[in-house]
Amino acid sequence: MKRYLSRRLLLAVPTLAGIVIVVFLLLHLAPGSPVSAIGGEASRRISQRAAEEMRRVYGLDRPLPERFGRWVGRVVRLDFGESFVDHRPVSERIAEALPYTLALNGLALFLTLAIAVPLGVAAGGKPEGPLDRTSGVVLFGLYSLPSFWAALLLQAFFSVRLGWLPLFGVASDSAPTGWAGLADRAAHLALPVACLTYGSLAFYARLVRASVAETRTMDYVLAARARGLTRRQALWRHAFRNALLPLITILGLVLPGLLSGSVIIEKIFAWPGLGRLYFDSILARDYPVVLALSLLVAVATLLFTLFADVAYALADPRVRDGTLE
Amino acid sequence: MNGSIRTRWILWRGMPASGRIALAVVLALWAVALVSPFLSRRAMEIRLEERLMAPSTAHPFGTDDLGRDLLARVVAATPLSLAIGLTSAAVSLVVGFLVGSVAGYLGGTVDLILSRLVEVVLCFPVLFLLMALAAFLPPSPSTVILAIGLTTWPGDARLARAEVLKARQLDYTRAAQAAGASMPRILLRHLLPNALAPLLVSASFGVAYAILAEAALSFLGVGLPAPAASWGGILSAAPAYIEEAWWMALFPGLALFLTVSAYNLLAEGLRRGSTETGVVG
Numbered sequence: 001m002k003r004y005l006s007r008r009l010l011l012a013v014p015t016l017a018g019i020v021i022v023v024f025l026l027l028h029l030a031p032g033s034p035v036s037a038i039g040g041e042a043s044r045r046i047s048q049r050a051a052e053e054m055r056r057v058y059g060l061d062r063p064l065p066e067r068f069g070r071w072v073g074r075v076v077r078l079d080f081g082e083s084f085v086d087h088r089p090v091s092e093r094i095a096e097a098l099p100y101t102l103a104l105n106g107l108a109l110f111l112t113l114a115i116a117v118p119l120g121v122a123a124g125g126k127p128e129g130p131l132d133r134t135s136g137v138v139l140f141g142l143y144s145l146p147s148f149w150a151a152l153l154l155q156a157f158f159s160v161r162l163g164w165l166p167l168f169g170v171a172s173d174s175a176p177t178g179w180a181g182l183a184d185r186a187a188h189l190a191l192p193v194a195c196l197t198y199g200s201l202a203f204y205a206r207l208v209r210a211s212v213a214e215t216r217t218m219d220y221v222l223a224a225r226a227r228g229l230t231r232r233q234a235l236w237r238h239a240f241r242n243a244l245l246p247l248i249t250i251l252g253l254v255l256p257g258l259l260s261g262s263v264i265i266e267k268i269f270a271w272p273g274l275g276r277l278y279f280d281s282i283l284a285r286d287y288p289v290v291l292a293l294s295l296l297v298a299v300a301t302l303l304f305t306l307f308a309d310v311a312y313a314l315a316d317p318r319v320r321d322g323t324l325e
Numbered sequence: 326m327n328g329s330i331r332t333r334w335i336l337w338r339g340m341p342a343s344g345r346i347a348l349a350v351v352l353a354l355w356a357v358a359l360v361s362p363f364l365s366r367r368a369m370e371i372r373l374e375e376r377l378m379a380p381s382t383a384h385p386f387g388t389d390d391l392g393r394d395l396l397a398r399v400v401a402a403t404p405l406s407l408a409i410g411l412t413s414a415a416v417s418l419v420v421g422f423l424v425g426s427v428a429g430y431l432g433g434t435v436d437l438i439l440s441r442l443v444e445v446v447l448c449f450p451v452l453f454l455l456m457a458l459a460a461f462l463p464p465s466p467s468t469v470i471l472a473i474g475l476t477t478w479p480g481d482a483r484l485a486r487a488e489v490l491k492a493r494q495l496d497y498t499r500a501a502q503a504a505g506a507s508m509p510r511i512l513l514r515h516l517l518p519n520a521l522a523p524l525l526v527s528a529s530f531g532v533a534y535a536i537l538a539e540a541a542l543s544f545l546g547v548g549l550p551a552p553a554a555s556w557g558g559i560l561s562a563a564p565a566y567i568e569e570a571w572w573m574a575l576f577p578g579l580a581l582f583l584t585v586s587a588y589n590l591l592a593e594g595l596r597r598g599s600t601e602t603g604v605v606g
Contacts, residue, residue, distance in 0.1 A: 011441070018445035026457055140593070144586035146537055148544050149578030152563055156571040167567070253447065260452035264541055268564060278453060279545065282460045290457065298448040305448075 004319060008309050012302060019298045020075075023291055024068050071291075080292035085284050090292045093277060100170065101273030104266070105258045107189065108196035116201050120208025121243075125235045127213045135205070143202035147261055151195045151268045158191065165190055168270040192269045196261050207250060211243035245316055252308025255301045337598070344594015350587040358404035369397050377570045387572035390562055395572065398559055399580050406555045406584065409470055410536035416474025417535070418528050421481025426512050428482070429489030436486075443479045451476050452541065459542050464550040473538045477531065484527050488520035522599040529592035533585045540581050556581045 052061070062070075074081065080090035123132040159167040165187050166172065172184050215221060216239045224234040262275035270276075274293060281289035313319045340348075372392035380387040386395035428439035446454075458472035489512070492498055497519075501511045517524075540557030542548035549555055556577045563574035 011437075014438075014441045015444045015448070018441055019448055022445055022449075026454075026461075140589070141586065144533065144582060144589045146540060146578060146581055146585065148541060149560065149574070149581060152560070152567060152574035152578065153571075155564075155567050156574055160568050160571070256448065256450040256453075259450040263450075263452045263456070264545065267545065279456070282456050282547070285461075294449060294453055294457070297450060297453065298445075301448040302444075305444075 004313055005310065008306065012306055015302055016299065019295065019302065020072065023295045023298065024071060026294075075292075075295065081288040083281075083289050084286045085281075085289075090288045093289060094274070094292060094296070097272055097274045097277045100271060101259075101262055101266070101275065104189070104192055104271060104273060105196065105262060108193050108200075109254065109258065111193065111197045112200045112204055115197075116204035117208055117240075120205045121212050121235055121240050123205070124209040124212030124243075125216060125231070125239070132209070139202040139205055142198045143206075145198070147195050147199050148264045148268060150198065151191065151265060154191050154194065155268075168268070170271065192265050192271055195265050196258070199261060200257065204247070204250075207246060208240075208243055211246055212239050215239040215242045245312060248308055248312050248315060252305040253301065255297065255304050259297055339598030340594040341597050343590055344598065347587045347590035347594060350583065351591055354403065354407060354584055354587065357400060358407050361400050361403055364397070364400060369393050369401060377566065377573075379570075380572050386576040387570065389559075389573055390566055390570070395559075395576050398554065399556065399577050402555050402559060402577070403580070405466075405549070406536055406539065406557075406581070409466060409473075409539045409555065410532045410584075410588075413470045413473035413477070413535035413539065414528055414531035416470060417478045417531055418481050418524065420474060421478035421483075422485045422517070422524065424478065425482035425485030425487075426489045426516060427508075429486035430493060430508060430512060430516070439482075440486075443482050446476065446479045449476075451538070455538060455542060456545065456547055459547045464547075466549060469539055469542060469548055472542075473535050477534060477538070481524070481527055481531065484523060485520065488523060489516055492516050492519055522595070526592050526596045526599065529588055529595055533588035533592070536581070536588070537585055 078091065080094075082089050083093055086093075119135055123129075123135050126132060155167055158165045168188075170185070170188055171181070172188075212235065216235065218239075221234050221238045224238045225231070229237070259275060262273060263279055264275070265271070266273045266275040267279055274297075277289065278293050280286075281293070337345075370393065372388075375384075375388050375392035376390055378384055378388040378392075384394050384396065386399060389395055389398065424439050424443070428436040454476040455472050458475070459469060462468045462472070492515075497515060498511060501515050506515070539548060539555060540560070543555050543557030544561045546561055549558055559577040560574065560581075563570075563577070566573055
């Protein structure tokens with residue numbers, strides 16, 4: 001166990017270094033600068049001298065290794081500089097957007113698991129049964145359904161046609177207080193959460209279904225049935241517990257997928273979260289924000305996978321006492 | 326070396342009906358793509374007096390904000406969406422196979438380094454990397470293809486590595502090594518044909534994913550440059566008119582959905598075909 005963990009931690013160091021290098025190179029080797037991104041009429045009016053002055057102020061005229069060194073030095077102190085767009089600290093802009101993304105994706109992930117796990121266990125408990133067949137077809141359809149298309153159709157139907165839900169935004173302009181305000185916020189959350197939920201639903205439900213279908217005929221599950229446990233008990237206490245292992249590993253990598261989906265959904269629903277911030281910053285070539293966001297997300301993902309591996313080691317007795325490396 | 330031909334036959338025989346239907350749909354889509362350049366260009370003309378018309382017999386899919394026939398636009402976009410999907414998935418497969426098979430074959434330090442590389446790429450949200458690449462490189466179809474290929478290869482690499490690790494110990498690999506075959510020769514002539522079935526499954530899922538990725542990029546406005554329009558590009562105009570023209574959202578997305586499901590279903594069929602007939606061990 002100790003050996004497994006220390007090896008796992010050691011391997012994360014080069015990955016971390018790789019992340020830092022990729023983030024830096026990706027953006028600093030790219031053509032185009034915030035100066036040219038001002039664009040159109042304005043950029044033609046910026047004189048050569050003014051452009052050079054701007055590059056100097058932002059340190060863009062320095063050689064690459066020097067820029068890298070300075071950047072790493074500041075980043076370890078969690079100083080990401082200030083945004084090219086509004087000159088506020090990058091960390092401030094990220095901190096503002098973070099709660100919105102957490103609320104949206106946290107809710108979506110919770111709903112996903114709350115539906116996917118029971119569905120997967122029920123479907124996997126009786127492979128090729130009626131529930132398994134119908135849920136299989138429906139989930140397959142949802143899996144192939146592009147989220148931005150679904151978002152547009154839901155808007156057209158629920159917001160435009162029926163007028164039940166708001167088109168986009170976080171809350172109404174004249175947001176009421178108390179319970180009515182809460183209902184208003186929930187109405188704004190409904191469509192984006194639905195869009196983020198259905199896509200990952202298929203993935204998790206199929207994963208749980210596959211592992212339960214595989215373990216349900218194993219000797220220890222049959223033995224549990226023979227000892228007099230009901231079918232439900234045998235499935236949940238024995239077959240599903242084993243199916244938790246692949247689920248833990250997959251959940252370690254949940255973050256990048258969630259944020260990818262969040263970019264599109266936050267844009268369509270004008271949700272002021274991290275995905276939207278990233279999108280806007282890319283278009284504005286706001287390097288400090290793009291760099292900081294990519295780096296933070298990638299490092300958070302690395303930490304998640306580390307946690308998942310530790311949790312896996314704790315959950316799997318074979319890894320726990322070192323019989324399986 | 327008739328392994329690949331045998332594999333193909335076995336895959337077809339073992340494929341469920343849904344997979345065969347999906348294959349027919351994919352072929353039909355490609356047929357549409359091939360004839361689309363010969364269809365009337367007139368339907369695509371801008372006619373402002375016919376803008377935002379609801380579906381009718383004259384315009385089965387309705388017209389867009391510039392009065393262009395949406396059916397004609399969706400058909401005209403087919404070759405672009407399909408070709409970009411296929412080539413991006415090919416790039417991803419080639420890079421993934423190279424990295425994964427070399428890592429699996431050589432093992433040791435090389436494997437350790439290449440596996441870290443895979444891990445690094447996996448830590449980033451695909452769309453983050455995609456948008457950065459697509460927005461910062463000069464906009465063109467090849468940029469989009471490279472961006473998608475270079476962000477989605479880790480999945481293929483993991484698969485190829487696992488397949489090579491399995492086959493490395495087998496007699497036929499040992500025999501090839503004993504006969505003095507070089508590493509590229511062993512990888513390409515011996516290991517690749519035997520890993521073809523799982524790679525084909527992965528490639529088919531990969532095409533579906535690449536078509537979606539391109540559509541997402543073009544929808545967000547960082548995909549293909551303006552005059553060229555893929556299904557995602559046509560869809561990008563829909564949000565602005567969501568209150569008066571639902572058909573601008575419905576039909577281009579329907580084409581996208583049909584294509585993505587067909588490729589996914591084909592992949593699923595190939596997987597069933599290969600596992601049930603024992604091509605995949």
